[in-house]
Amino acid sequence: MPPTRDNPPTNGRPTIREIAALAGVSTATVSRVVNRSGYVSQETRRAVERVVREHGYSANRSARGLSGGRTGLIGVTVPRIYPAYFSVIIAGVTEALYEQDMRIVLCPTLHEHDREVSLLERLMHGTTDGALLVLPEESSRELSALMDHGFRFVVVDPRKRMESPVPTVSAASSSGAAQATAHLLELGHRRIAAITGPRGWLATDERLRGYQASLAAAGVLPDPRLVIESNFEIDGGLAAATELLSRAERPTAIFAFNDQLALGAMQAARGLGLRVPDDVSIVGFDDTAEAQIVTPRLTTVRQPLAEIGRMSVSLLTRLLDGQRVEALHVELETTLILRDSTAVAG
Amino acid sequence: MPPTRDNPPTNGRPTIREIAALAGVSTATVSRVVNRSGYVSQETRRAVERVVREHGYSANRSARGLSGGRTGLIGVTVPRIYPAYFSVIIAGVTEALYEQDMRIVLCPTLHEHDREVSLLERLMHGTTDGALLVLPEESSRELSALMDHGFRFVVVDPRKRMESPVPTVSAASSSGAAQATAHLLELGHRRIAAITGPRGWLATDERLRGYQASLAAAGVLPDPRLVIESNFEIDGGLAAATELLSRAERPTAIFAFNDQLALGAMQAARGLGLRVPDDVSIVGFDDTAEAQIVTPRLTTVRQPLAEIGRMSVSLLTRLLDGQRVEALHVELETTLILRDSTAVAG
DNA sequence: AAACGGTAGGTTAGCGTTTACAGATCGTTC
DNA sequence: GAACGATCTGTAAACGCTAACCTACCGTTT
Numbered sequence: 001m002p003p004t005r006d007n008p009p010t011n012g013r014p015t016i017r018e019i020a021a022l023a024g025v026s027t028a029t030v031s032r033v034v035n036r037s038g039y040v041s042q043e044t045r046r047a048v049e050r051v052v053r054e055h056g057y058s059a060n061r062s063a064r065g066l067s068g069g070r071t072g073l074i075g076v077t078v079p080r081i082y083p084a085y086f087s088v089i090i091a092g093v094t095e096a097l098y099e100q101d102m103r104i105v106l107c108p109t110l111h112e113h114d115r116e117v118s119l120l121e122r123l124m125h126g127t128t129d130g131a132l133l134v135l136p137e138e139s140s141r142e143l144s145a146l147m148d149h150g151f152r153f154v155v156v157d158p159r160k161r162m163e164s165p166v167p168t169v170s171a172a173s174s175s176g177a178a179q180a181t182a183h184l185l186e187l188g189h190r191r192i193a194a195i196t197g198p199r200g201w202l203a204t205d206e207r208l209r210g211y212q213a214s215l216a217a218a219g220v221l222p223d224p225r226l227v228i229e230s231n232f233e234i235d236g237g238l239a240a241a242t243e244l245l246s247r248a249e250r251p252t253a254i255f256a257f258n259d260q261l262a263l264g265a266m267q268a269a270r271g272l273g274l275r276v277p278d279d280v281s282i283v284g285f286d287d288t289a290e291a292q293i294v295t296p297r298l299t300t301v302r303q304p305l306a307e308i309g310r311m312s313v314s315l316l317t318r319l320l321d322g323q324r325v326e327a328l329h330v331e332l333e334t335t336l337i338l339r340d341s342t343a344v345a346g
Numbered sequence: 347m348p349p350t351r352d353n354p355p356t357n358g359r360p361t362i363r364e365i366a367a368l369a370g371v372s373t374a375t376v377s378r379v380v381n382r383s384g385y386v387s388q389e390t391r392r393a394v395e396r397v398v399r400e401h402g403y404s405a406n407r408s409a410r411g412l413s414g415g416r417t418g419l420i421g422v423t424v425p426r427i428y429p430a431y432f433s434v435i436i437a438g439v440t441e442a443l444y445e446q447d448m449r450i451v452l453c454p455t456l457h458e459h460d461r462e463v464s465l466l467e468r469l470m471h472g473t474t475d476g477a478l479l480v481l482p483e484e485s486s487r488e489l490s491a492l493m494d495h496g497f498r499f500v501v502v503d504p505r506k507r508m509e510s511p512v513p514t515v516s517a518a519s520s521s522g523a524a525q526a527t528a529h530l531l532e533l534g535h536r537r538i539a540a541i542t543g544p545r546g547w548l549a550t551d552e553r554l555r556g557y558q559a560s561l562a563a564a565g566v567l568p569d570p571r572l573v574i575e576s577n578f579e580i581d582g583g584l585a586a587a588t589e590l591l592s593r594a595e596r597p598t599a600i601f602a603f604n605d606q607l608a609l610g611a612m613q614a615a616r617g618l619g620l621r622v623p624d625d626v627s628i629v630g631f632d633d634t635a636e637a638q639i640v641t642p643r644l645t646t647v648r649q650p651l652a653e654i655g656r657m658s659v660s661l662l663t664r665l666l667d668g669q670r671v672e673a674l675h676v677e678l679e680t681t682l683i684l685r686d687s688t689a690v691a692g
Numbered sequence: 693a694a695a696c697g698g699t700a701g702g703t704t705a706g707c708g709t710t711t712a713c714a715g716a717t718c719g720t721t722c
Numbered sequence: 723g724a725a726c727g728a729t730c731t732g733t734a735a736a737c738g739c740t741a742a743c744c745t746a747c748c749g750t751t752t
Contacts, residue, residue, distance in 0.1 A: 013467075015738055026702045031740060038741090039699050061473045062411030063738035066707045071408055073419075073451065081440065082433035082635070091427045094454050103473070105419070106452045108440050127407045127449070234639070263639050270641065289428070293580070293609050295616065295641050361708060372732045377710060384711090385729050409708035412737045 014055045023051040034059060075123035075131035077107045077116055084288035089134060092309025113137040124151045130316050135159050154316045159201050169312040169330045173203055176301035176334030177210030180283045183336055184253045185218045188345035193226040193251035195240040195261045207257050226251055230261055237264020245272050252345045253281040259288045262298055277343035287337055296340035304332050360401045369397040421469035421477035423453045423462055430634035438655025439478060459483040470497045476662050481505050500662045502654060505547050515658040515676045519549055522647035522680030523556025526629045529682055530599045531564045534691035539572040539597035541586040541607045553603050572597055576607055583610020591618050598691045599627040605634050608644055623689035633683055642686035650678050
């Protein structure tokens with residue numbers, strides 16, 4: 001039977017008024033108890049809590065949202081859901097939000113700028129309290145404008161460098177890349193190629209910086225022909241590595257700027273009859289689940305993806321509570337994970 | 347410019363009242379226009395639509411929700427987010443919902459029954475219009491009770507067989523398993539082991555049925571010792587396959603009931619120095635992204651996961667529109683995908 | 693003893709929609 | 723020409739909650 005208005009009292013869950021009546025207090029008191037705000041005596045609190053528990057009361061989110069309070073909903077925009085890179089971040093986010101009894105409204109943008117903009121507009125008023133933007137398409141300027149409009153959000157893994165007022169969470173790309181490159185150098189490699197993401201992306205530029213820094217520190221002259229720009233996807237890695245490994249003087253190691261690219265590079269090596277790591281060493285970046293299931297298992301730089309998700313929630317909730325957020329740009333540590341795709345230069 | 351009090355009317359987005367005033371009509375008329383309900387003349391409609399467009403109006407979801415209308419939010423509970431199996435379903439769901447201007451409220455249950463129940467309770471009243479339950483913990487009886495309570499939901503990939511009134515969407519497990527087994531039989535295999543999921547799960551039982559049916563059709567006596575119960579995870583597959591392949595008379599082929607198990611089985615084979623597919627053929631189930639990146643690429647049964655997501659949205663929206671849903675139990679087709687992990691029995 | 697600040701809890705006005713309900717106009721039918 | 727149904731539009735009452743505002747009762751301080 002669909003609930004109707006002729007079906008007045010118990011047509012679903014209890015309302016705050018019913019709970020108040022049952023507990024013999026006013027609705028305001030119930031509200032104070034469940035929101036832990038204002039003064040309530042021990043006695044009253046306990047009495048109300050008992051009734052709340054017994055009747056399984058929890059506030060109607062729409063009503064709460066309307067009434068100027070919070071909706072308890074956080075918007076999350078991501079380019080896509082299923083490369084593990086994104087899903088692990090999302091998992092971290094939902095986990096952290098769950099603890100605060102908040103929920104996540106998930107919006108994949110499919111890399112479409114328009115879709116993202118309209119989504120943001122919609123999300124930010126009346127639906128959600130704030131948002132997490134993973135790898136957003138928007139320029140720093142557009143995002144600043146949104147902030148000025150009163151939107152509250154945190155940028156996760158910014159695509160471009162953000163101006164100061166926009167809070168961001170990311171991983172120490174440059175340091176991770178430096179570690180990876182140093183590892184290859186220690187193994188005796190000198191012709192170390194890099195398969196990068198799109199130029200101009202922060203992740204690409206930072207990793208490039210780390211790569212070049214390590215090379216320089218070891219006194220190895222960087223060779224621009226060993227750096228190939230790609231797209232962070234398997235196909236791109238396959239194409240780039242095929243090109244690299246077909247050269248007369250081929251690199252003895254490849255540093256792929258994410259695991260997808262590294263997977264493509266491994267396929268390329270296999271396609272050319274080269275053994276990993278005997279003929280060519282390969283290092284990835286991200287440490288997604290794939291890194292452990294391929295053969296050989298991939299040496300890669302771990303980004304604490306779930307932690308990135310949790311940290312951005314923490315930043316956002318502080319932002320929403322009106323606290324001044326000090327650390328606007330949080331950068332989490334990266335670690336090199338040694339597995340089986342790297343070996344001493346042959 | 348941040349909204350201030352000196353900036354009274356438009357300190358955010360327009361309300362229906364402002365739009366109504368601008369268009370010279372009542373709020374009721376604006377509501378009728380944007381919801382396409384009731385009678386509105388051509389002229390009025392166009393006038394209102396113009397104002398709506400110019401001011402970028404869209405209804406506040408909380409208010410709409412409160413007022414007895416729809417919130418435009420659909421809850422989705424999943425055990426976890428990141429095995430690709432789930433994320434691809436979620437992707438299909440969001441895609442389908444986006445087209446209807448609806449959003450998804452994502453709730454991972456982490457396989458905790460309690461968490462799931464409380465989540466459902468919360469979700470279903472006041473927050474969302476309905477829900478999609480992926481692989482829910484609840485018994486058919488519990489779910490029936492929820493339906494009687496007026497909750498609207500669709501079960502995706504039911505864990506147990508559901509009683510009739512609960513709508514479900516799943517893939518043709520039994521037929522897929524039959525195809526996989528038949529394929530191995532055609533290759534000359536006779537000792538075909540099965541690594542299953544937990545007994546009692548629909549997916550396990552159905553796949554077992556298909557496996558046994560194909561064996562029977564080929565006149566091969568089923569050997570209960572070749573069937574090992576596991577947990578649908580890599581570790582389980584590793585353990586089960588290690589056991590199977592260490593036997594004196596080891597199976598020449600393994601049918602793993604999902605890709606994770608198959609991945610584990612491949613690791614087991616490698617660990618024992620056996621080559622896939624030369625020494626042992628392996629077939630998986632699901633066709634998640636991993637199947638294509640391992641070496642050798644995994645022969646597996648494809649489930650149309652994104653389509654499962656889209657289909658369940660379609661069922662749910664019909665349910666929400668109050669339409670009588672005819673096909674309560676939808677089963678989508680599965681296809682065997684031949685890759686490199688199977689070969690003629692040696 | 694007046695004044696005060698801290699604590700406790702009730703009253704009530706919205707929040708932005710949707711939707712009964714009612715009123716108005718018009719063309720048709722009896 | 724009255725009655726009627728169809729079409730169009732406005733009025734106003736919810737929806738369930740929060741928070742501002744009040745009142746009232748302490749125990750201290752001046």
